[in-house]
Amino acid sequence: MYVAVKGGEAAILATHDLVAEMRRGDTSVPEVSTAQIREQMSLAVARVMNEGSLADADLAALALKQAQGDAIEAAFLMRAYRTTLPRLGSSQPLDTAAMAIRRRVSATYKDLPGGQVLGPTYDYTHRLFDFGLTGTSDAPPSAMPSDVALDTRMPRVPDILGAEGLMEPETPPEGDPRPFDLTRDPVEFPADRDVRLQALARGDEGFLLGLAYSVQRGFGGNHPFAGEIRMGEVPVEFVPEELGFAVDIGDLTVTECQMVNQFKGSKHVAPQFTRGYGLAFGHAERKAMSMSIVDRALKGRELGEAASYPAQQDEFVLYHSDNVEAAGFVEHLKLPHYVDFQGELELIRRLRRELEERIAREAVESGVLPKAAE
Amino acid sequence: MQKTVTPSGSPRDEAYNFAYLDEATKRMVRRALLKAVAVPGYQVPFGSREMPLARGWGTGGIQVTAAVIGPEDTLKVIDQGADDTTNAVSIRRFFARVAGVATTEATAEASIIQTRHRIPEAPLEAGQILVYQVPQPEPLRKLESSEAETRKMHAWGDYGPMYVRLYEDIARFGHVATTYSYPVLVNGRYVMSPSPIPKFDNPKMHMSAALQLFGAGREKRIYAIPPWTEVKSLDFEDHPFEVQKWDEPCALCGAPDSYLDEVITDDQGGRMFVCSDTHYCEGRRDAGHRGRLLGTDAGRALARDGE
Amino acid sequence: MQSMSSQPQLGKGFDEPVLASQRCFRQILAAMSEPGSVHRLGEDVESPTGVSAAAMLVLLTLVDHETPVWLAPRFASAATYLRFHCGAPVLEAPSAATFALVDGASVDLDLGAFNPGDDRYPDRSATLVVGCAAFEGGRDVSLSGPGIRGDITVSPAGLDAAFWQKVAANNARYPLGVDLILAAGNEIMCIPRSTRIARAAEAC
Numbered sequence: 024m025y026v027a028v029k030g031g032e033a034a035i036l037a038t039h040d041l042v043a044e045m046r047r048g049d050t051s052v053p054e055v056s057t058a059q060i061r062e063q064m065s066l067a068v069a070r071v072m073n074e075g076s077l078a079d080a081d082l083a084a085l086a087l088k089q090a091q092g093d094a095i096e097a098a099f100l101m102r103a104y105r106t107t108l109p110r111l112g113s114s115q116p117l118d119t120a121a122m123a124i125r126r127r128v129s130a131t132y133k134d135l136p137g138g139q140v141l142g143p144t145y146d147y148t149h150r151l152f153d154f155g156l157t158g159t160s161d162a163p164p165s166a167m168p169s170d171v172a173l174d175t176r177m178p179r180v181p182d183i184l185g186a187e188g189l190m191e192p193e194t195p196p197e198g199d200p201r202p203f204d205l206t207r208d209p210v211e212f213p214a215d216r217d218v219r220l221q222a223l224a225r226g227d228e229g230f231l232l233g234l235a236y237s238v239q240r241g242f243g244g245n246h247p248f249a250g251e252i253r254m255g256e257v258p259v260e261f262v263p264e265e266l267g268f269a270v271d272i273g274d275l276t277v278t279e280c281q282m283v284n285q286f287k288g289s290k291h292v293a294p295q296f297t298r299g300y301g302l303a304f305g306h307a308e309r310k311a312m313s314m315s316i317v318d319r320a321l322k323g324r325e326l327g328e329a330a331s332y333p334a335q336q337d338e339f340v341l342y343h344s345d346n347v348e349a350a351g352f353v354e355h356l357k358l359p360h361y362v363d364f365q366g367e368l369e370l371i372r373r374l375r376r377e378l379e380e381r382i383a384r385e386a387v388e389s390g391v392l393p394k395a396a397e
Numbered sequence: 398m399q400k401t402v403t404p405s406g407s408p409r410d411e412a413y414n415f416a417y418l419d420e421a422t423k424r425m426v427r428r429a430l431l432k433a434v435a436v437p438g439y440q441v442p443f444g445s446r447e448m449p450l451a452r453g454w455g456t457g458g459i460q461v462t463a464a465v466i467g468p469e470d471t472l473k474v475i476d477q478g479a480d481d482t483t484n485a486v487s488i489r490r491f492f493a494r495v496a497g498v499a500t501t502e503a504t505a506e507a508s509i510i511q512t513r514h515r516i517p518e519a520p521l522e523a524g525q526i527l528v529y530q531v532p533q534p535e536p537l538r539k540l541e542s543s544e545a546e547t548r549k550m551h552a553w554g555d556y557g558p559m560y561v562r563l564y565e566d567i568a569r570f571g572h573v574a575t576t577y578s579y580p581v582l583v584n585g586r587y588v589m590s591p592s593p594i595p596k597f598d599n600p601k602m603h604m605s606a607a608l609q610l611f612g613a614g615r616e617k618r619i620y621a622i623p624p625w626t627e628v629k630s631l632d633f634e635d636h637p638f639e640v641q642k643w644d645e646p647c648a649l650c651g652a653p654d655s656y657l658d659e660v661i662t663d664d665q666g667g668r669m670f671v672c673s674d675t676h677y678c679e680g681r682r683d684a685g686h687r688g689r690l691l692g693t694d695a696g697r698a699l700a701r702d703g704e
Numbered sequence: 705m706q707s708m709s710s711q712p713q714l715g716k717g718f719d720e721p722v723l724a725s726q727r728c729f730r731q732i733l734a735a736m737s738e739p740g741s742v743h744r745l746g747e748d749v750e751s752p753t754g755v756s757a758a759a760m761l762v763l764l765t766l767v768d769h770e771t772p773v774w775l776a777p778r779f780a781s782a783a784t785y786l787r788f789h790c791g792a793p794v795l796e797a798p799s800a801a802t803f804a805l806v807d808g809a810s811v812d813l814d815l816g817a818f819n820p821g822d823d824r825y826p827d828r829s830a831t832l833v834v835g836c837a838a839f840e841g842g843r844d845v846s847l848s849g850p851g852i853r854g855d856i857t858v859s860p861a862g863l864d865a866a867f868w869q870k871v872a873a874n875n876a877r878y879p880l881g882v883d884l885i886l887a888a889g890n891e892i893m894c895i896p897r898s899t900r901i902a903r904a905a906e907a908c
Contacts, residue, residue, distance in 0.1 A: 439879060
């Protein structure tokens with residue numbers, strides 16, 4: 024039956040029951056808890072927080088559970104909830120230089136103040152299955168603490184370059200206005216950097232990864248060096264109107280990536296390296312790195328570069344990196360379109376009929392066909 | 398007619414603000430609506446919010462309706478002309494829940510009609526509001542992919558390329574090969590997308606007694622046509638605009654003048670044509686009009702006689 | 705909401721903000737959609753001295769912290785009210801205002817002093833609430849354009865002799881220009897920039 028479309032309310036309600044059943048799966052298998060997801064699927068949780076634009080690991084875990092692990096559906100749940108939250112104010116800018124470091128690597132220096140801190144990473148694992156994980160183990164994994172405490176000074180690599188004047192400075196626009204919020208106001212093009220960074224921060228990891236890769240392969244002109252990637256906890260500070268001074272309201276785990284790119288300069292301006300910036304909630308290195316490469320590519324307009332490739336075009340990147348919007352529009356093709364399609368059917372049949380009639384008429388006029396063919 | 402106004406079955410869900418949107422968002426949408434009405438056919442950017450329904454599934458229309466609707470309103474929601482298509486049912490349920498409003502399938506009884514892809518066959522009346530769900534508000538997008546550029550084209554009234562595109566169709570096919578989203582010129586100034594309604598419906602926009610509001614959620618644009626406003630489908634003197642025609646009337650109600658859906662009845666090439674506007678079709682049948690297949694099995698299945 | 709005793713000079717705003725603002729908006733939307741038609745805003749409100757209830761209700765419905773307001777000198781007393789009930793910034797100069805409350809009787813009313821929008825974004829123009837005396841008894845003026853079937857004759861009273869000339873000049877800038885919401889007593893009438901102005905006498 025064609026009831027799926029001329030369905031009505033009962034059929035819709037039945038889909039809700041069916042999806043709940045599919046979500047639960049085999050009931051002889053214990054149900055997963057949101058705490059288990061939060062603790063044991065933390066990279067998926069980070070992705071959902073980033074693309075859902077909301078730093079709340081418990082909600083992200085719930086979203087993943089409700090969405091059966093579908094990251095985009097989970098991000099959608101976060102976004103829809105986020106819209107209903109009141110805005111109490113804006114925090115002070117995060118100071119990532121003051122991060123409690125868990126991981127910090129630089130590809131541009133062999134050694135640097137604070138050293139290379141490898142931290143938790145899959146980089147050096149061999150991608151071989153650990154079949155021990157198929158069961159449950161009684162002994163929790165433990166990492167041996169180092170005898171040597173981490174250096175308290177962990178300067179950011181671009182700051183080191185900046186002290187020498189080799190890195191383009193990042194200064195807020197005049198008057199340090201509150202950054203644009205694309206979830207509140209419509210974006211205008213060309214888009215400024217605050218808009219671009221916000222869009223990239225909530226953009227789809229896969230899409231940004233592909234764009235960053237395209238830049239590296241030659242669909243874009245810069246060669247990035249991973250100046251620094253750092254991950255750890257930073258304090259969030261807020262200035263309540265009634266107090267007038269900043270108070271610490273908690274810590275956020277973030278991953279920051281700063282790419283150092285080819286220098287710019289001219290006869291009169293001393294050459295400097297240019298910067299690409301990426302910041303993400305949780306441990307999300309691939310996202311932060313992709314973001315920083317695309318951020319640098321989008322800076323082309325300010326640096327007088329041609330915008331020949333997709334990653335350099337702000338309209339292209341900003342309009343298409345939002346996976347909740349993209350998924351909605353691609354998947355809306357599931358909705359009935361038979362009114363439009365009927366219009367197309369009517370036209371194509373008419374055009375074919377007219378063409379056949381014309382061919383027949385021309386054939387008669389040129390005397391090719393005998394009269395009897397009519 | 399068996400179905401008229403249905404009072405909202407259950408009381409409004411108090412966990413959400415009336416009509417879901419917070420008041421600041423409603424004010425923002427309302428301000429955009431007034432500017433849209435003041436400059437008919439011009440696309441007003443607005444701070445489209447993320448809704449609990451997917452982008453592309455009517456979030457623009459929903460935000461417009463939410464900013465406009467009050468407890469006294471009676472809401473009708475259609476998709477493809479039908480009240481019982483899944484998306485229409487879903488949106489109607491949403492407003493019954495968050496606004497507690499009465500709903501109806503009767504076009505004349507609705508104060509607000511939210512629609513996707515159709516304008517009802519029955520002429521709308523003064524005081525009614527028709528809210529269109531719009532996937533792509535920019536009529537020039539297929540000619541020019543950049544928003545910065547199309548905005549300039551509208552600013553300067555630079556619509557030559559649009560006419561060229563339409564004329565290229567005529568040169569190739571003998572007709573303008575656009576059957577839906579057929580562009581219109583509003584109040585002699587802005588070229589506007591009527592949303593993916595079939596061009597059959599375009600003439601209904603011209604000098605309508607109702608207020609027409611358009612919401613594009615994903616693209617974050619609102620536009621409007623006030624009542625009694627000139628809306629002209631783009632055409633040429635030697636190729637005037639014309640609408641679709643069918644060789645046969647509606648198989649259920651016999652209407653000779655409505656937009657028809659083609660329904661495949663078997664895999665042997667069997668098909669029937671029935672009104673896309675389900676309420677219009679029901680009204681005609683209730684008034685005694687009978688189409689060719691009304692008494693048959695296929696006709697009964699579509700006419701919802703079994704309910 | 706603050707108690708009345710601490711703000712003795714401040715009148716009350718909406719009794720039930722969610723539903724009252726929705727009702728007001730629908731009247732404003734209908735008025736903007738059908739220029740020249742008169743619509744009643746029925747909500748109970750204590751507007752500042754010299755400001756009509758209708759003018760105040762329009763502002764209560766549409767204005768907030770995102771929309772800077774300019775007040776003509778005659779209505780300067782409304783500043784406290786707007787800041788308190790709407791959180792709206794009140795500006796010294798008209799050019800950056802999103803909304804303004806102006807006096808239709810004033811010879812000084814200069815529609816050109818307000819933001820008319822720009823070619824790419826004509827929606828960024830100001831909306832002016834224009835105080836007048838009544839919607840009957842003034843000089844007959846014929847209006848036509850979108851929202852008007854044919855034409856309509858209106859006769860708002862208490863407007864400066866040059867008022868309609870200014871409105872016609874505003875229309876001549878279309879699609880740029882400001883949009884007007886005339887307010888008297890409990891009633892409003894809209895004249896958006898799209899409305900064409902002709903003196904009824906000239907038509908005779």
